[in-house]
Amino acid sequence: MKKSILVGLMGAFFATTAATAAEPIEASAKAQELAQKYLVVDTHIDVPYRLNNKWEDVTRATANGDFDYPRAKEGGLNVPFMSIYIPAALERTGGSYQLAHQLIDSMEALATRAPHKFAMAYSVDQALQQQERGVISLALGMENGSPIEGKLENLYEFYNRGIRYITLAHSESNHISDSSYDIRRQWNGLSDFGKTLVKEMNKVGVMVDVSHISDDAFFQVMEISEAPALASHSSLRRYTPGFERNMSDEMIKALAENEGVIMINFGSSFVTERANQFGDMLRKRIAAVNEELGEGTDAAEAKIAEIRASNPYPFADLNTVLDHIDHVVELVGIDYVGIGSDYDGVGDSLPIGLKDVSSYPNLVQGLLDRGYSDTDIEKILGQNLIRVWRANEAYAAKH
DSSP: OOOOOHHHHHHGGGGGSSSGOOOOOOOOOHHHHHHHHSEEEEEEEEEHHHHHEEEEEEEEOOOSSSOOHHHHHHTTTEEEEEEEETTTTTHHHOOOOHHHHHHHHHHHHHHHHHHTTEEEEHHHHHHHHHHHHTTTEEEEEEEEEEGGGHHHHHHHHHHHHTTEEESSSSSSSSSSSSTTTTTSSSSSSOOHHHHHHHHHHHHHOOOOOTTTOOHHHHHHHHHHHHOOOEEEEEEGGSSSOOOTSSSSSSHHHHHTTTTTTEEEEHHHHOOHHHHHHHHHHHHHHHHHHHHHHHHHHHHHHHHHHEEEEEEEEOOBHHHHHHHHHHHHHHHOOOGGEEOOOOOSSTTTOBBOOOOSTOOOOHHHHHHHHHOOOHHHHHHHIIIIHHHHHHHHHHHHHOO
């Protein structure tokens, strides 16, 4: 699974932290009503890669994962952007183009197999029409531009297959852009091809996704892109100092000037400093034990088990996610923030109160409790993203 470096290390420990550590969330009747009434758009859900690893029938309730049809309906989810996630290593080994098509095929198959539950969505109008019919729209975003393979014709091909945003890079730099996770700054931002690609994405109507890319690459996108961009699943560096994967206040201001939108990632390591640093802390303590007592020895294993037991994973909670939304609103206004949960992409690290796609009413309740109006909530749940998507459609229609 993606993000496995951190999630794999911590996975065995998540269950040791009781969800009862925080007050239980109870969405009021009004919160549930608003979640069902308003368009709910989540711009990053990793169902395609999840099912590629281990298939489940998400048209029914599933024992695993964060998404299935019954839970999505319970939560009021209308438009999940299904992530066509491409591991960074495929840039080196090949196979990204093939995998992208296979993952798109899987979503088309899902919609074909259960047309009374799911339908593909290639435009804003189509998504809105399908909301009226009570069908969940499967929109597509490509996470990692590696499948473009340096060919603009591949951009056109993937647009025709339904891709409506492209995250330029992922955990390593690629032929398009430097990654926020990669200390090698191959391009000092975007490559020459990447700069051309951004312009062409504007003309075609594919939203430019700035999640995962380096700061230099981000600001170059802001200079180049004439259509609003989005950060499909990012949170705020204010709460995770030094974590370049999240966005700084300066970047959020620049994105708002571009008329773009930041979609808040729910993962605990994205929204709290403590959870963000947990993996590094644990690795260092385990490494020290292995060095002192000998890796694999009974004494080392006993000590490591003790460390794990006494350091349960520090889950974030709903209020932490709301703090991120509040800060964006205070910084640039209500029109520039939305939801990019990263469900099925961050393992079991999701915050208390936001554990799966049935949880959007809890988010609505939190927004109501903090004094947001119904109109504000409607914007956060989906209308801000719809504005950006429409603007990209309109720009492409003119160019």
